[in-house]
Amino acid sequence: MSPLRRFLRTPEAVAGAILLAVLIAMALSAPLLFPGDPQAIAGPALLSPFQDWSLPLGTDRLGRNVLAELFHGARTSLAVGLAAAAAALVVGAVVGTLAGFAGGLVDEVLMRITDAFQTVPSFLLALAFVSVVGSSLGIVAIAIALGTWTGPARVARAEVLSIRERDYVAGARVIGMHPLVIAFREVLPNALPPVLAMSSVIVAAAILTEAALSFLGLGDPNRVTWGGMIAEGRAVLRTAPFLSIVPGIALVLTVLGVYLAGEGIVETTAVRRGLS
Amino acid sequence: MSLLTVSNLTKRYHRGDKTIAAVDDVSFHIDSGETLALAGPSGSGKSTIARLVLRLIEPDDGRIDFEGDDFLALNGAALRVRRARLQMVFQDPLAAFNPRATVARVLDDPLRIHGIASRSERPRRIAALLERVGLTADLAPRAIHEISGGQRQRVAIARAVATKPSLIVLDEAVSALDVSVRGQILDLLLDLQRQERIAYLFISHDLGVIRAIAHRVVLLDAGRIAESGDACAVIDAPQSAIGKALVAAAPRLNRTKQDAS
Numbered sequence A: 001m002s003p004l005r006r007f008l009r010t011p012e013a014v015a016g017a018i019l020l021a022v023l024i025a026m027a028l029s030a031p032l033l034f035p036g037d038p039q040a041i042a043g044p045a046l047l048s049p050f051q052d053w054s055l056p057l058g059t060d061r062l063g064r065n066v067l068a069e070l071f072h073g074a075r076t077s078l079a080v081g082l083a084a085a086a087a088a089l090v091v092g093a094v095v096g097t098l099a100g101f102a103g104g105l106v107d108e109v110l111m112r113i114t115d116a117f118q119t120v121p122s123f124l125l126a127l128a129f130v131s132v133v134g135s136s137l138g139i140v141a142i143a144i145a146l147g148t149w150t151g152p153a154r155v156a157r158a159e160v161l162s163i164r165e166r167d168y169v170a171g172a173r174v175i176g177m178h179p180l181v182i183a184f185r186e187v188l189p190n191a192l193p194p195v196l197a198m199s200s201v202i203v204a205a206a207i208l209t210e211a212a213l214s215f216l217g218l219g220d221p222n223r224v225t226w227g228g229m230i231a232e233g234r235a236v237l238r239t240a241p242f243l244s245i246v247p248g249i250a251l252v253l254t255v256l257g258v259y260l261a262g263e264g265i266v267e268t269t270a271v272r273r274g275l276s
Numbered sequence B: 001m002s003l004l005t006v007s008n009l010t011k012r013y014h015r016g017d018k019t020i021a022a023v024d025d026v027s028f029h030i031d032s033g034e035t036l037a038l039a040g041p042s043g044s045g046k047s048t049i050a051r052l053v054l055r056l057i058e059p060d061d062g063r064i065d066f067e068g069d070d071f072l073a074l075n076g077a078a079l080r081v082r083r084a085r086l087q088m089v090f091q092d093p094l095a096a097f098n099p100r101a102t103v104a105r106v107l108d109d110p111l112r113i114h115g116i117a118s119r120s121e122r123p124r125r126i127a128a129l130l131e132r133v134g135l136t137a138d139l140a141p142r143a144i145h146e147i148s149g150g151q152r153q154r155v156a157i158a159r160a161v162a163t164k165p166s167l168i169v170l171d172e173a174v175s176a177l178d179v180s181v182r183g184q185i186l187d188l189l190l191d192l193q194r195q196e197r198i199a200y201l202f203i204s205h206d207l208g209v210i211r212a213i214a215h216r217v218v219l220l221d222a223g224r225i226a227e228s229g230d231a232c233a234v235i236d237a238p239q240s241a242i243g244k245a246l247v248a249a250a251p252r253l254n255r256t257k258q259d260a261s
């Protein structure tokens, strides 16, 4: 059976893929369906959902269109989640490969640094970084990556340690290939599968961390974020709970979708072969 | 002067608080265009010697002279340049190549690294190398795992000769091949040696193969040289205990002896 057909026969993977597809559609269509500033006043304040069909999910305390905010928030979540995960995977893979391949002092130093980063809870690290450097979308992504690259680094290193003993690496040395070329062209690509298998968990965690930072008011102030929406709604939690519930549900479904689809891909393709 | 001279080579491994000498005070030499075989029971240090000679691992003691230079003194870029002259063929040709590689890439690497041919010239060189080892040029775009074991070992030999080496180390290079393919590969090696005066350090546990290809043989036992000399003379009349045991354990040789008597 082809990986795609196996994927389609796994119900949770399909559910995840559908959730993810909806999220991506929301993120891509946001500027088309809701052009202009999603933070602009669109109607009366605190309009409940399903009252006015031009504002299906109602409005918040300032009269902003909740549905527009939700769509634009999907953009932020996805952008930050993907950027942070990509940065964490790239940095982790490079550090892990260098440490594992070079061995000796280089390995010692790099792994000490990895340990140091791992000891600090990743959320605190992101919090501290954003507080000091300020918050734009890019900075938030870097802040999140700062606390997540250590996992991929360890996995990459372990994989490289076993690959480096293989004959073909000795063969590359015998033909006079430069050690850095061997590390990054011959070894790294073969160490990637188990590292990539971590990406769904990392993306999901990054989306949650971004929401948490925004909730604390440390997200990009010029962007709508789901975390920021939940924080906004907190002030009127009793009278207008939907303002927190709607972005909350969106967040849960997104994280679930990313996780299920990612695991589905890992399970049904050969990606996990590298682990066995 | 010899092409390769190995003097008092020693390599120790530490296991727990025990130290074992995988290679213990080993000396031998190889001349240009000559085949020296290394034989011995499993664990006697044959592969360790191969890896030491190729500078894949470093010895604890001893000296290696290659093409008149102190080979152990070479490092970094100078060592990488000199590696063109000293190549290797491994036992398992599948493990010897990057699983993602194609035949063309495997042969392109040494040509590029050592600046042997320009980018535009390389495809023609690759085709010529493939033909040199008895393959056809249309194999070039194939993935390494898409060709047969015998073809793969020919590609490994093509890669080894791509840089015009003076010495090739072959560690059980024909052991994984079935008998008919083995004969063809041995013929290819002999042919290359005749035409290009390449010397071989030929590691094998098969005394029949050694008799067919090697000029001289060194028998190892537990990291030490037990016996050495002319390949046919040593195999036909071994003096050392380990030599007698190896000959006794070789079925094909016994048969030829019986036939002769």
Ligand SMILES: Nc1ncnc2c1ncn2[C@@H]1O[C@H](COP(=O)(O)OP(=O)(O)OP(=O)(O)O)[C@@H](O)[C@H]1O
Binding pocket: B013, B014, B021, B022, B040, B041, B042, B043, B044, B045, B046, B047, B048, B049, B205
């Ligand atoms: N990296 C290593 N660490 C510890 N001991 C090693 C290492 N490599 C080899 N040895 C030991 O050194 C000795 C010689 O090993 P070597 O691989 O050279 O034997 P060999 O003659 O090639 O055997 P075989 O015919 O089985 O290939 C063995 O006892 C082996 O266990």
Ligand SMILES: [Mg+2]
Binding pocket: B046, B047, B048
């Ligand atoms: Mg061996």
